[in-house]
Amino acid sequence: MTTESKRAPAGAAVLREDVTSAIRQAVMYELAAVGYGRLSIEAVARRAGVGKTAVYRRWSSKLEMVLEIVSGVAGQTLPQLDTGSLRGDLEMLLRIVARALQHRLASQIIPDLLAEAARNPKIAQTLQEALHTNQREVSAHLVKRAIDRGELAADTDPETAVDLIIGPIYWRLAVARTPLPKGYVSSMAATVATALGATSGEPVASRGISG
Template structure:
């Protein structure tokens, strides 16, 4: 009986094994690596970041990183794109100013995060030297959010607050540009009432009735 039990356990274990040649990528290790990327970027920047440093911070071997990404550039682009894909919310507060105000609040909170304030300027500087990075960041930081701005504009048109033909890219630039300048370039605080004033200014600039 003991032998039968042992054989049964072995058979079950064998069934759970991955097919020969297939690498099983553990989700907990993948999550640890992704988190380590942001920590490394904030600590040393893209230029000094290494696969070795990421692996050490994640508590995995270099092989675990290379099984998932072939270089640090592809690793960073994948991680940043995944975060950006989560994107801004598509608010529907009932007014253009309300929608813009909600988007500004979310964007300001994200840009004030200590890691974001270190990582985003560093990656943009790297993009000036790397066309591949520039293209990926454009997609991650701008194009992925354009759909949200388009939805806000479309709802405002339906409500009669805006006329047809408002450029969604212009709307996105007006919403995010001032925050980027204040929080990441000038590195100034956002005073009380600033987001309310900015949302009103954006609505007027877009031609709100």
């Protein structure tokens, strides 16, 4: 009787997910600490507790690594909100976005990458695609529900809606980096609902999400 020893497959098939996760986390912390310009593969590997080879087995360059990881985070799907009214949906969405933009890592990474995007077309394209696709999808669902409820006209443009919904809060938190005054989110939700031509709908409880 003979037994065959089983060999683990070589190459990408044996990449450990826990190592990949550690590297991804290290990239985010390094971006927040030093920015894209000063980020290095060596520093990422050191923070992740791995060798540089582990990083290079997954990504061929700093740019490729950052683009994949950041686009994955930026493109995370937001919950499909349905509070019963357009204004309620808007307020809930704005609170979620505000909380994300004020996260201690995001608040450092986003302004740095926006500045870097002005110099690097690949970063600009990646951010635009990841953010815009996600936001457009959420906005389309939000507008459709409001149309179905009779709050918005059937020809309401989701593209315009996403600019009105997301634009102001991105400007304040990611570009101007100005704290949100008390009551800003509720006021902005009401303003956007009016700007979109909402005919009815009152805000509902924020279900424990503050901001």
